[in-house]
Each structure stands twice: as structure tokens, then as C-alpha cells.
Amino acid sequence: MVKVGLLLRLEAKPGKEADVASFLINALPLILEEIDTTTWFAVQFGPTTFGIFDAFPHEEGRNAHIAGKVADILRATWSEMLSCPPSIEKHSILAAKLSGQ
Incomplete structure (x- = not known):
């Protein structure tokens, strides 16, 4: 059961939309290595607005x-791709339905 999560909003700099999309797509193999990252979605809300939603079974x-490889890459490169720092929200998950792929 997932209990906690994160929601990030990423606003691409003009002309950097493809870079942000590529970053998110290329992050997936690293995310698959994270045992406790139960759910992870990279999404595009609009032409320049992207996001990540992920969920975990516990705070650990x-x-x-947050201390992992993808977060390290984002911290090191956000200023090249994004018009402002990522918006990061921690949340508690009240209910969820998870199915196999």
C-alpha cells in the first residue's frame, strides 16, 4: 500500500520543452531501480508545463x-531547462488503486 507521495511541477524555459520531456523519459530506467518508488508518472500538462507524480509505501x-539519482540530476541541471525551480509538494495518500502493467 502506498502512503506518501510527491508532486512536482516543472516549467520549461522557452525552447527547452523537448529537453524537459527527454529528461523525464530518460529518468525511467533510474526510477525502475528504486525499490520503494511504487508508482511514478511523468506527465505533460501543457506546452511548457510538465510534472512528476510518485508514491511510496513509507516516508523512508x-x-x-529525494536523495536518489534522478533528483541529483534534476538538482544539477534544472537551471538549464526550467524557468524556475521545480515546485515540490509532499502529500499523504488517502486511498489508491494500483494494478499490474
Whole structure:
């Protein structure tokens, strides 16, 4: 059961939309290595607005993700791709339905 999650909003700089999309797509193999990242979605809300929604079974998993490889890459490169720092919201999950792929 997932209990906690993160919601990030990423606003691409003009002309950097493809870079942000590529970053998100290329992050998936690293995310698959994270045992406690139960659910992870990279989404595009609009032409320049992207996001990540992920969920974890416990706070330790969320903390490991925040300290993980994808977060490190984002911290090192956000200023090249994004018009402002990522908006990061921690949340508690009240109910969920998860199915196999």
C-alpha cells in the first residue's frame, strides 16, 4: 500500500520543452531501480508545463527517492531547462488503486 507521495511541477524555459520531456523519459530506467518508488508518472500538462507524480509505501522510501539519482540530476541541471525551480509538494495518500502493467 502506498502512503506518501510527491508532486512536482516543472516549467520549461522557452525552447527547452523537448529537453524537459527527454529528461523525464530518460529518468525511467533510474526510477525502475528504486525499490520503494511504487508508482511514478511523468506527465505533460501543457506546452511548457510538465510534472512528476510518485508514491511510496513509507516516508523512508520517499526520502530515498529525494536523495536518489534522478533528483541529483534534476538538482544539477534544472537551471538549464526550467524557468524556475521545480515546485515540490509532499502529500499523504488517502486511498489508491494500483494494478499490474
